[in-house]
Amino acid sequence: MSLPLLEAPLQARPLQGSTALVTGGATGIGAEIGRALAAAGATVAVNHLGQDHDAHALLAAFERDGSPGIAANADLTDPGAVQTMVDLVRAEIGPIDILVNNADSYPRVPWRLHVLPGFGDLDLDEITPPTVRTWRAERLAATVATTVAKSYRLLKAIMETATDDELIRRNPCRIRGAGSEQAKERSTATVAQVDALAEAMGPRWRLMVYFCAYGPVRPEEQAALRRTSVTLAPLAVRITEAAPELNTGRRVEGDTKSAAGVRTVHLPAFLSMEVKRHLDWFAEKEPDGLLFVGEKGAPFRRTSFGRKWAKARAKVGLSKGFRFYDLRHTGHTLSTQSGATLKDTMVRAGQSSEKAAMIYQHSDDERQQEVAGGIDARVRAARVKGAVKRQAKGA
Structure with missing residues (x-):
């Protein structure tokens, strides 16, 4: 179509x-x-x-x-x-x-496709608990659970109104939890998977993996980073621009996605050597040179990087649905486990939310260094634990 x-x-x-x-x-x-x-x-x-x-x-x-x-x-x-x-x-x-x-409006979809076909020919007092259970089982076999839950809630609301109006004695919708639905958890790469992805991407691009996972820094923000964006003491990157790539292949440097995107991202200390090596080996040599460039010296290209990413993802064994962008969830998770507040995490990721900005407290530069320190400790601990397991298996 x-x-x-x-x-x-x-x-x-x-x-x-x-x-x-x-x-x-x-x-x-x-x-x-x-x-x-x-x-x-x-x-x-x-x-x-x-x-x-x-x-x-x-x-x-x-x-x-x-x-x-x-x-x-x-x-x-x-x-x-x-x-x-x-x-x-x-x-x-x-x-x-x-x-x-574009979505069809509620309650037309659950009513038209699920409730009406199942109960349209029945009188209210003919809708019994066994009838409801049978209908629900048939719907679960025919469509997704979230749609069934929504349809069940609609049916229960209709029958509750009938009960209130004394048209029936009791609501026949009595299946505990049938109206609830849960979304799937987002995929989050482990520390070992992040290391494996960095290794599979090769020396030139491994730092981008770590920046996305442990910054977290968006790929279009990384494309705009320069030598002057990086400080070694403290270890951090200053993000002021983004460089998305047009479908025509033209690179466009400009503002970040939102005002919150302009930020300083403090990095965990274990990345210190990674950053130093990248500056020495791969970044443009000019004082204001780009941090990430290709093998022939051209600026970062999303299309060629995407092909490398697909191969690395397959090599590590992650699903095709796992995007480079999803590495950011590893950073979010580790930040939270390190004691970061929602505002701390928002500042690190360059996220903006008017509602959250009014509710959650300030997260200053010193606090961001503390969060980076917490991430550093957790990654180091996970690596040690993984090494011990590998040694035990080899013994």
């Missing part, structure tokens, strides 16, 4: 640097809209409800074409879930510039 009427104006007006959110974007028309937006240069957030496989397959297609994106699993009928989704999109890829409201 193609959208010729949509593609033409998008190609005439590239959307590089824009963030788009497409609701109901994992399949069908929503997926085609997402493809068109990504082809025009936008970073696309794909909203879905329990369609993880379809969403990540679509994101993999975006990535192959050089356009990053994220999946946002959220029930649009739940205001809290919608706010969480919006906060996630803002934090991960920046403020939303384009919203495509």
Whole structure:
């Protein structure tokens, strides 16, 4: 399926640097809209409800074409879930510039596709607990659990109203937990997997892996880093710009995704030698030279790096759905385990949220060094533990 009427104006007006959110974007028309937006240069957030496989397959297609994106699993009928989704999109890829409201509205989908076919021919007093249990079991066999949970909640609400109006004596929807749903956890690489990925990427690109995992620093921010961005005492990088790559291959240096993106990222001490070696061996030699350049001296290219990343990911045994961007979750996890507050983590990652900014306390430079120290201790401990295990196996 193609959208010729949509593609033409998008190609005439590239959307590089824009963030788009497409609701109901994992399949069908929503997926085609997402493809068109990504082809025009936008970073696309794909909203879905329990369609993880379809969403990540679509994101993999975006990535192959050089356009990053994220999946946002959220029930649009739940205001809290919608706010969480919006906060996630803002934090991960920046403020939303384009919203495509493609999702079918509630309660039409669960009512039309699930509740009405199961109970439309029955009187209210004919809907019994065994009938509900049978219907739910059939729905679970036919569709995803999140959709079934939403349909069950709708049915329960209808029957509760019937009970209140004394049309039936008791609500037949009595299955404990049937209306609840849980999103899958985000994949988080272990310390050993991060080390293996860095090794597989090779000497020139291994520091990018560590910066993304333990900064965390976005790839487009790393593309703009220069020698002058780095300090060795304290070990840190100063991020002031980003250099995304257009679909045409042209590199565009400019502002970070949001004002919060301008920050100093203090790095764990174990990266000290990695940074020094990279400066000596691979960075441009000019005082203000780029930190990451290719084998022939050209600036970092997202497309060629993406091919190297795909090979490294396969070699380490991570799924195709695991993106370079997902390394940031390792840094988030270690920061939290090291005692970082939400605000500390937001500052490190360059994330912005108006709501969180009003609620959470300040995180200053000294505090960021403490968080980096905590990450350093945890990574070193994990490496020692891994080495002991390998020795024990070899004994």
